[in-house]
Ligand SMILES: Nc1ncnc2c1ncn2[C@@H]1O[C@H](COP(=O)(O)OP(=O)(O)O)[C@@H](O)[C@H]1O
């Protein structure tokens with residue numbers, strides 16, 4: 001019971017805090033929207049890196065699958081943005097389902113690189129091969145095609161903000177649920193000792209596959225929301241360069257945790273925002289931060305926050321943790 | 329296709345093969361010997377190209393530019409290996425992958441700081457054209473390939489004829505057993521690393537006159553280099569050479585057919601090869617790293 | 622248990638080792654005296670290999686000490702441990718398969734500056750006829766012989782062997798057993814064995830390991846002969 005409340009309460013508090021900050025810093029609304037959308041992308045990568053221990057240099061590909069699915073639907077077929085988003089997620093699930101069996105049996109380094117290749121191929125396909133549909137570099141514009149949905153007209157930035165908050169809340173609850181479920185523990189156990197898992201009779205292939213599909217689905221959801229937010233998509237969304245960013249954000253926030261990705265997105269986009277005021281390019285800063293995080297703060301921002309708060313609520317947490325464990 | 333086009337494409341491909349071999353041999357060695365994915369090799373490549381730019385523009389001597397490129401790249405290699413990589417050899421591969429990637433990003437940042445964002449042209453060291461079966465082709469492109477072949481022969485001699493080379497070959501197969509004999513494998517790592525980074529710098533300097541030198545030139549080359557290494561197989565220098573030859577021609581022919589293919593064809597090749605044969609074409613025996621089998 | 626500890630060559634005390642979060646050794650203490658042939662027995666997964674690899678410097682320990690010839694060696698790199706005369710022959714019987722037998726031995730000499738192959742090749746004269754063969758083409762037994770010979774270059778004082786007879790034909794096992802006795806005249810041995818009758822024949826002392834702990838030490842000659850250590854496994 002306690003755990004179930006926690007699963008919902010955490011995400012709720014976070015979303016409420018974000019909504020409050022939207023009013024406190026009203027000029028920052030689009031920035032907060034972007035953080036939430038980017039968080040979803042980081043959450044996808046976090047399943048691969050943080051939970052399963054797989055590095056992918058091609059996550060932008062899965063992002064662009066969602067973005068292009070939604071964009072193409074809205075530009076040519078329908079008008080309903082929510083349906084467009086659902087189709088985007090479906091695109092991600094199908095991609096993960098189809099590519100999974102081929103990819104996840106690869107060794108770690110090859111997995112990372114085949115994703116990079118996929119990413120490059122993806123950009124090529126959307127930019128050059130499908131230029132008739134995607135309009136190549138110019139990008140595909142569809143803002144005017146989007147229709148009003150009942151209850152919430154998400155064409156308005158303010159409404160879109162709340163729409164994203166609702167999605168973010170739902171995903172966070174599910175994510176938190178996954179973290180506490182057998183699936184989440186299987187992911188982590190697999191990362192530590194795959195051989196042992198196999199001996200114990202777990203179908204490690206399937207566990208990885210599920211993780212891969214989830215990662216792909218989250219990335220494409222994020223891509224869909226990016227598309228809806230901007231009202232257009234162009235091929236640069238899927239560029240290989242961006243693979244580095246999401247990896248860094250994952251590490252920065254604290255990998256393998258539920259809230260790490262949010263803090264990673266916040267920290268990363270925040271730093272990018274600040275740094276880009278001083279220097280045009282921020283590779284140096286990102287590289288240095290990543291190294292520092294890797295060597296000094298391997299638990300990331302969220303790990304740091306948790307450590308501090310654990311110290312404060314030391315006794316509470318420990319006794320609660322023990323009861324919870326005994327019951328489950 | 330007429331003969332003219334065909335020979336031009338062949339020569340273009342050979343020069344690409346040369347560059348690919350020079351920039352990827354270090355990654356191949358890193359894969360095979362140190363069992364790390366050293367993405368920061370492209371820093372040495374980019375620095376090499378920029379050194380060529382700086383020296384050629386200030387002194388006019390391309391040879392000096394090359395010497396400076398190799399020296400600076402090797403020096404950077406020493407710094408990175410002894411100060412950073414040495415601490416991460418024992419960590420899991422994912423960790424070193426992200427660490428070397430960060431070094432790559434930092435390298436790009438430093439280059440932007442020193443040379444700025446604008447692409448720089450490097451004066452061509454020679455305009456000589458020579459005839460191959462009545463078709464005129466640029467001699468410089470052939471020279472790049474010749475240099476790569478010389479480097480290849482040099483590495484093979486080192487590996488096969490010297491005791492140090494034998495230790496390196498043994499280390500590629502099983503670094504633990506080399507240590508078990510009492511050989512300081514870290515000293516060998518440093519030596520090989522310096523050689524590798526110097527060669528990557530050489531690749532950058534040689535390629536510089538053919539392209540615009542820019543801070544991001546390492547990005548695409550990083551992926552091409554990985555394709556070369558993967559196609560060639562873990563730790564195999566011969567495999568790296570063969571796959572560089574193949575990829576050079578793939579890029580040249582692809583580009584001749586339809587310009588965008590020059591860029592994307594290698595990725596498609598890599599994609600297919602990994603799926604069909606995850607050990608590459610010339611994977612050498614040895615304990616697989618990452619996931620111990 | 623205060624056995625005579627003079628001439629202790631290797632002394633491991635309260636060793637704890639983990640792979641990431643998985644603890645594998647729980648306070649292991651063993652010692653080896655100069656000239657002994659100590660055998661470590663235990664089932665698969667007991668942690669025997671982990672113990673040897675930790676002593677040899679390939680795995681970093683959690684807690685405990687490893688003292689060799691009176692000096693702590695647990696912070697040394699594996700090659701430094703080997704240079705001090707403590708050699709480890711791994712379980713996997715991996716020679717450098719890409720090199721010839723001669724080149725394999727050359728590497729052993731390069732590492733130790735010991736070029737007198739004749740003195741080590743006496744144990745396995747057969748290798749002399751195989752010098753130009755690729756090591757990858759040797760049989761399992763020949764590989765093991767090559768590995769032992771390489772380890773003996775540089776005259777180590779203590780050699781750790783991880784299941785040297787595993788998977789070998791009975792005739793070869795007998796050959797190795799005789800070689801162990803010969804080698805043991807001048808070199809201290811610490812061997813992991815699953816072959817209990819063989820253990821009973823060669824061991825001066827037997828440690829039984831179970832689930833990451835030393836559960837018994839068998840010292841009496843008669844007990845070893847009767848394979849008392851078997852009942853602890
Ligand atoms: N590299 C490794 N990573 C994780 N666990 C390991 C590794 N090597 C061994 N183990 C685990 O440690 C335990 C002891 O293994 P090991 O020392 O090889 O035992 P033994 O040599 O007695 O058969 C086993 O449970 C094994 O699964």
Ligand SMILES: [Mg+2]
Nearest residue numbers: 669670671712
């Ligand atoms: Mg074992």
